[in-house]
Amino acid sequence: MAIEVNGKTLEVDEEGYLADLNQWEPEVATIMAKEDGSELTDAHWEVINFLREYYEEYQIAPAVRVLTKAIGKKLGKDKGNSKYLYELFPYGPAKQACKYAGLPKPTGCV
Amino acid sequence: MAEPWEDDELDGPVRKFMYVNRRAPYGTIYALESLEVVLIAAAFEQDVTLVFMDDGVYQIKKEQNTDAIGVKNFSPTYRALEGYDVEKLYVEKESLESRGLTTDDLVVPVQVVNKDQLAELMEEQEVILSF
Numbered sequence: 448m449a450i451e452v453n454g455k456t457l458e459v460d461e462e463g464y465l466a467d468l469n470q471w472e473p474e475v476a477t478i479m480a481k482e483d484g485s486e487l488t489d490a491h492w493e494v495i496n497f498l499r500e501y502y503e504e505y506q507i508a509p510a511v512r513v514l515t516k517a518i519g520k521k522l523g524k525d526k527g528n529s530k531y532l533y534e535l536f537p538y539g540p541a542k543q544a545c546k547y548a549g550l551p552k553p554t555g556c557v
Numbered sequence: 558m559a560e561p562w563e564d565d566e567l568d569g570p571v572r573k574f575m576y577v578n579r580r581a582p583y584g585t586i587y588a589l590e591s592l593e594v595v596l597i598a599a600a601f602e603q604d605v606t607l608v609f610m611d612d613g614v615y616q617i618k619k620e621q622n623t624d625a626i627g628v629k630n631f632s633p634t635y636r637a638l639e640g641y642d643v644e645k646l647y648v649e650k651e652s653l654e655s656r657g658l659t660t661d662d663l664v665v666p667v668q669v670v671n672k673d674q675l676a677e678l679m680e681e682q683e684v685i686l687s688f
Contacts, residue, residue, distance in 0.1 A: 505637035506629065510600035513640045554596045 452478055464546050468502070471549030479547050483538070487547075491535055493522060498548040508553040511541035574598050575606045575682040578613035582632070583623065588616045589631055591688035596634075599641035606682065607638075608675065609667070610649035613688075614656060617648075617663045635665050649675055 448463070449456045452474050458466040463479065465471060476495055480487045487495075497518060501509055509517065511529075519527015526532075532540035541553045576595050582588040598605050609617055616632070623630040638646070646667040653659070653669060660667060670678065679685060 504633065506631055506633045507596070507637055509637070509640065510596070512600065512602075513637075517640055554593055554600070 450475070450478060450482075462546075462552065464552055465549040468549045468551070471499075475549055476547035483543070491544075491547075493526075494518065494532065494535060494540070494544050495548045497521065498544055498550055502548070502550050508545045508550040509541065510553050511539065514541050514544075514553075569601070571602060571604055572683045573604045573606070573681065575608060575679065575685045577608045577610065577685060577687040578616055579611040579687065581612040582616040582621065583626060583628060587688040588613070591686075592616075592631060592634060594686070595638070595643065596641060599638070599643050602642075605643045606645040606647070606678065607643065608647045608649065608678070610652045610675070612652075614648055614652050614658060614663075617646075617665055617667070618658065619662055619664050632664055638665065647675065647678065 448459050448461060450459055451457075452472065455470075457470050457475065460466060465475065476491075477487055480491070498508065498514070501514075501517065511532075515527055515529055515532060517527075518532070529540075532544075536543040545551070545553055576591055576598075578588060578591050580587045595605060595607060617635050618632070621630050621632045638644070646665055647670050648660070648663070648667045650669050650671045660669060
């Protein structure tokens with residue numbers, strides 16, 4: 448499977464996760480969101496960028512519980528809760544946001 | 558039906574798991590696989606303890622560089638364990654000292670224990686997995 452981004456063909460796995468996270472660019476997230484029928488707002492980008500930074504530092508995609516806690520620490524309690532994150536990413540904050548961010552599926556996400 | 562965000566609390570039993578890491582980080586898949594199952598157990602809010610002994614102490618050594626062997630350096634991931642509430646990390650004293658290492662050489666804070674203390678810790682566990 449593959450997606451078209453800025454004239455380039457990027458390989459994705461059967462669940463739609465980018466095969467090579469080095470190929471990620473912001474347009475990837477925009478296109479994946481469009482395929483899911485949604486448009487990304489600043490609030491989405493805040494989480495996507497947070498995930499990119501988390502991966503850069505720890506080399507893994509965080510489990511949802513860990514993501515929620517870490518977002519709360521960094522962006523405030525009103526954002527570090529499951530309800531807020533599920534409203535932004537209804538398919539599951541860790542799964543869907545990680546996908547848009549070009550990260551692998553979180554470990555422990557079964 | 559509960560909303561997905563109300564499904565946060567896991568109701569299953571919490572068990573005391575100990576993961577004993579005894580091998581060098583690269584060359585075999587054991588270290589990486591152990592780390593993966595530790596993260597999964599932690600995601601399911603189990604009571605997780607990690608032990609590093611024998612060549613396993615090299616798994617958490619600072620300044621790993623895997624460029625020449627073409628595999629991912631996963632040592633930064635051990636620093637994510639704190640965020641997963643995995644804070645019981647033990648290193649066996651003799652293993653550390655015989656390799657000329659101190660806790661300053663490690664990427665995460667650990668408690669150094671001798672063999673007798675380790676045996677006591679093992680007694681307290683419900684499940685012990687050796688990698």
